[in-house]
Amino acid sequence: MSLKSTPKRIPVTAPVETRDALGRPLHDLRISLLDQCNFRCPYCMPEAEFHADYEFLRKQQRLTYDEILRVARVAAGLGVSKIRLTGGEPLLDRNLADLVVGLASLPGVDDLALTTNGMLLAPLAEKLAEAGLHRVTISLDSLDEDVFSVMSGGRGDLQRVLAGLDAAERAGLSPIKINVVVERGMNDHTVMDLLDYFRGSGHIVRLIEYMDVGNRNGWRMEQVVPSRELLQQVGRRWPVRRIDQNYPGEVARRYEYIDGQGEIGFISSVTEPFCGGCSRARLSADGVLYTCLFASHGTDLREAIRNGADEKELTDILSRIWLQRADRYSELRSPELAEAHMQRKVEMYRIGG
Ligand code: SAM
Ligand code: SF4
Ligand code: SF4
Numbered sequence: 003m004s005l006k007s008t009p010k011r012i013p014v015t016a017p018v019e020t021r022d023a024l025g026r027p028l029h030d031l032r033i034s035l036l037d038q039c040n041f042r043c044p045y046c047m048p049e050a051e052f053h054a055d056y057e058f059l060r061k062q063q064r065l066t067y068d069e070i071l072r073v074a075r076v077a078a079g080l081g082v083s084k085i086r087l088t089g090g091e092p093l094l095d096r097n098l099a100d101l102v103v104g105l106a107s108l109p110g111v112d113d114l115a116l117t118t119n120g121m122l123l124a125p126l127a128e129k130l131a132e133a134g135l136h137r138v139t140i141s142l143d144s145l146d147e148d149v150f151s152v153m154s155g156g157r158g159d160l161q162r163v164l165a166g167l168d169a170a171e172r173a174g175l176s177p178i179k180i181n182v183v184v185e186r187g188m189n190d191h192t193v194m195d196l197l198d199y200f201r202g203s204g205h206i207v208r209l210i211e212y213m214d215v216g217n218r219n220g221w222r223m224e225q226v227v228p229s230r231e232l233l234q235q236v237g238r239r240w241p242v243r244r245i246d247q248n249y250p251g252e253v254a255r256r257y258e259y260i261d262g263q264g265e266i267g268f269i270s271s272v273t274e275p276f277c278g279g280c281s282r283a284r285l286s287a288d289g290v291l292y293t294c295l296f297a298s299h300g301t302d303l304r305e306a307i308r309n310g311a312d313e314k315e316l317t318d319i320l321s322r323i324w325l326q327r328a329d330r331y332s333e334l335r336s337p338e339l340a341e342a343h344m345q346r347k348v349e350m351y352r353i354g355g
Pocket of ligand 3: 271275276277278280281293294295296329330331332333
């Protein structure tokens with residue numbers, strides 16, 4: 003729903019904890035800083051679609067840091083305690099540390115994280131940590147040079163990503179999570195080597211089911227490797243046991259190696275959806291607030307801000323959006339729903355993962 007089509011603004015006094023129509027609180031805000039990326043992962047921004055002539059957002063279309071901070075402050079007032087910076091590739095934004103300083107000082111925000119492909123991380127990690135960033139998640143789909151190259155659209159440099167990871171560790175941006183999108187026939191045969199490499203490192207590898215986000219990656223169910231299949235594979239080599247969630251609504255199911263070599267997570271959005279605990283809102287780089295990764299509509303906060311909305315009005319808008327929220331796409335996922343959503347979902351690179 004855009005603001006233009008909203009018939010009448012209903013003022014809402016912000017409750018201490020805002021719950022949506024399905025009783026879910028608002029705890030997380032994911033902020034996509036820009037829609038551009040230095041990679042072309044085929045599952046997210048395939049080169050054929052995102053070519054040299056593709057028109058990304060212009061600077062004036064993107065929210066300024068001041069505007070982002072205003073939305074984040076209001077969200078924190080409604081219960082958001084976790085903020086994640088994402089994209090596109092957030093580290094393409096060279097002044098990012100300035101924004102981190104502002105976000106880190108927001109009352110109520112106790113977890114400030116960044117998701118990155120890691121290519122530009124090495125020279126920036128320390129500065130970001132000093133600015134107040136707590137931790138990073140690095141997306142790294144394979145340690146096999148050839149597979150990594152294909153999965154980054156021919157643009158990634160594995161050694162630079164690993165150098166970024168080392169720099170993040172030195173800067174104390176931990177615990178570091180490593181996101182691995184597993185795609186059948188693409189990188190599934192390299193997953194065990196990757197787990198072996200990171201066992202005992204203190205980093206948490208999270209195996210993510212390839213999702214049908216966006217409309218451009220040509221997703222097919224056959225490409226999904228169900229988490230339970232991977233769990234069996236892992237358990238045969240290194241026995242694991244389930245461990246408790248860190249907090250309600252955590253997306254990854256956590257396991258630990260019985261031999262004490264660390265933790266591994268499974269994010270099974272396709273085969274074992276977790277909408278029931280989903281407490282995440284997503285802000286796109288051009289200021290549209292989405293309440294689901296698979297949404298086709300959002301609310302244009304940039305328009306409201308640039309039309310002079312003050313903090314009270316923004317609070318009312320955000321409260322209303324959240325109170326009305328009833329999204330649970332993954333739980334309802336079916337061929338019919340996928341068909342109905344075809345060409346209408348917002349792209350992952352626009353709202354982040
Ligand atoms: N560029 C940064 C990165 O890759 O870490 C941040 C943005 S990226 C959209 C955020 C996360 O979404 C990454 O971990 C990426 O692997 C994941 N992702 C993108 N497309 C996906 C898909 N179709 N299925 C599952 N995860 C996906
Ligand atoms: Fe870029 Fe991240 Fe998407 Fe890969 S997953 S294309 S690195 S935004
Ligand atoms: Fe949350 Fe939507 Fe994903 Fe369900 S499908 S977990 S509501 S983002």
